Amino acid sequence: MEQERNRLRIKFVKHPAFRDVYVTGAHGGVSPGGDIYFVLHTDRRPLPEAEEVITDDAGHPVEVRQVYAGDEQVVRELLVGISLTPDTALSLAQWLIGRAEEARRTGPTFPAAH
Numbered sequence: 001m002e003q004e005r006n007r008l009r010i011k012f013v014k015h016p017a018f019r020d021v022y023v024t025g026a027h028g029g030v031s032p033g034g035d036i037y038f039v040l041h042t043d044r045r046p047l048p049e050a051e052e053v054i055t056d057d058a059g060h061p062v063e064v065r066q067v068y069a070g071d072e073q074v075v076r077e078l079l080v081g082i083s084l085t086p087d088t089a090l091s092l093a094q095w096l097i098g099r100a101e102e103a104r105r106t107g108p109t110f111p112a113a114h
Contacts, residue, residue, distance in 0.1 A: 021079050028082075036089040039081045046075045 021042065028038025048066035056062050084092070 023079065031083065035083050035085055037081065037083045040079045041076050042079060043074050043076050046070075046072050 021040070023040045024043045026038045026040050028036065031037045046068060049069045050067040052065045052067060053061050054063040054065065
């Protein structure tokens with residue numbers, strides 16, 4: 001009979017600030033303390049600051065104009081800053097590469113929503 005190995009059970013608990021986010025990129029580098037620091041971001045079109053409704057003399061809407069604050073064509077929304085050790089960064093990188101290769105091999109598991 002094989003002797004049972006030592007076990008460590010790890011429970012997953014979501015932090016109150018946990019959220020799912022869609023990421024389009026990252027920016028960062030090596031911190032002064034030697035850790036890896038980066039920010040995950042998502043790129044999107046700017047949202048209007050307001051809408052103006054143009055009405056006719058009877059008060060019926062005839063046109064809706066969107067009002068933008070600036071002339072930005074893309075908004076890069078910073079989602080979260082992450083700091084980790086070089087060893088953890090390498091481990092995470094290897095894990096991500098493995099999941100990316102798996103996703104390319106298997107493709108989507110259900111149809112994309114349209």
